[in-house]
Amino acid sequence: MDNYNQHRTDMFVPSLYLQKETSGWGKVGLGFEAGHEQISSSNLGRHDRQQQSLYLDDLLTLQEFWDLSLALRLDNFSDYQPAYTGSLAAKFRMNELAAVNLGVSRSLRIPSFTELYYSDATTLGNDALSPERAWNYQAGFEFKGERLSAGLTFFWRREEQMIDWVRRDASQKWQARNFTRDNVWGTECSLSQKINRCLSLDIHYTYTDKKIDEQGYLYKYGPSYARHLAGTVINFELPFGRQVIGLNYKKRPGRRGWFLLDAGLNFQLQPNAKVFLNVTNLLNVEYQDIAGIPASGRYLESGLRLEW
Numbered sequence: 001m002d003n004y005n006q007h008r009t010d011m012f013v014p015s016l017y018l019q020k021e022t023s024g025w026g027k028v029g030l031g032f033e034a035g036h037e038q039i040s041s042s043n044l045g046r047h048d049r050q051q052q053s054l055y056l057d058d059l060l061t062l063q064e065f066w067d068l069s070l071a072l073r074l075d076n077f078s079d080y081q082p083a084y085t086g087s088l089a090a091k092f093r094m095n096e097l098a099a100v101n102l103g104v105s106r107s108l109r110i111p112s113f114t115e116l117y118y119s120d121a122t123t124l125g126n127d128a129l130s131p132e133r134a135w136n137y138q139a140g141f142e143f144k145g146e147r148l149s150a151g152l153t154f155f156w157r158r159e160e161q162m163i164d165w166v167r168r169d170a171s172q173k174w175q176a177r178n179f180t181r182d183n184v185w186g187t188e189c190s191l192s193q194k195i196n197r198c199l200s201l202d203i204h205y206t207y208t209d210k211k212i213d214e215q216g217y218l219y220k221y222g223p224s225y226a227r228h229l230a231g232t233v234i235n236f237e238l239p240f241g242r243q244v245i246g247l248n249y250k251k252r253p254g255r256r257g258w259f260l261l262d263a264g265l266n267f268q269l270q271p272n273a274k275v276f277l278n279v280t281n282l283l284n285v286e287y288q289d290i291a292g293i294p295a296s297g298r299y300l301e302s303g304l305r306l307e308w
Contacts (some may be wrong), residue, residue, distance in 0.1 A: 007041040009113075026060030026068075044125075050078040056091040067091040075108070080131055083108050098143050105136045110141040115163055121137040123165065123220075126176045134159045140188075150301040157184040164224070166217035174220045183211045184225070210253075222291045223253045241266035243272060250289075258287040277302045 017031035031054070038048035055073040062068065072086040087105035094100065109131040118125040140153030159182040165174045186208035194200045206229040228251040244264040251257030261282040267275045276281040279302065282297040 005043040007039060009039045011037045026058055029057045031055045039113050044113055047113055052076045065093050075111060080110055097145055101140050103138045107134050107136060111163060122173055124173045124175045129163060129176060130161045130178050132162050147194040151190045153188045155186055159184060165220035168217060175303045180213050182213060185209055198237045200235045226250050227253050228257065241268040258285055260285055272307045275304050276305055
């Protein structure tokens, strides 16, 4: 009998969030989370992690032209040092239809149990990993009309201690390691057009370029980001329900891209009940989102949805 791994993961994240509209400070929110995650695995062993989080956010409108938003968060981990993250964003409304926005944020991701403890004949985890950290900056323009909406955003991200599975040569195992710094930049654009009462079109495209500090390592899965990501969604509002057809294109660096066709069909039985059928990868295209691992083929989901 072939050997196989068995894993059981349990996660509990109770949370409390309060929000109040104030006269001088805008809409202020305060929240708290207390998370507990544990795993019992034939490969990774038994581990658990606790996390307590406190976060504050605020949304303030100034003189009908400026929207300011602020978010601060403190995370206290049982296996890592406490960490602060947050964001600051500003939107200036040029008129009723157009606006310019700016934003900066700091994010964090702690290593997964797999990255820390997984081990097999070719792969080795690393229990000395540090959390990933990143500074994110963006600037954009948006237009929202009655029938036409469009947006354009430029972004830049400074990543630190990013985690990947690497090795120096073929004689070594693949191991999870932190890298010092990566620079990511790109642009996002979107367009939504309402053609008539029954038909509308949504288009989006994202270009991303990433300068990786490789440090002489070979990557197990190759670059983990999409350089080109595009999609088109056609919406049909018919008397018996909304129908959707979507076409998506994705291309990773150094690899061929692929197209996927999706569809969603809905039949409204009553005002609060409908039957749906969603199909992902309708043409059953063979592709590998992660190099060396074939992705799933055509996937169908159907059911009855009730709304009260």
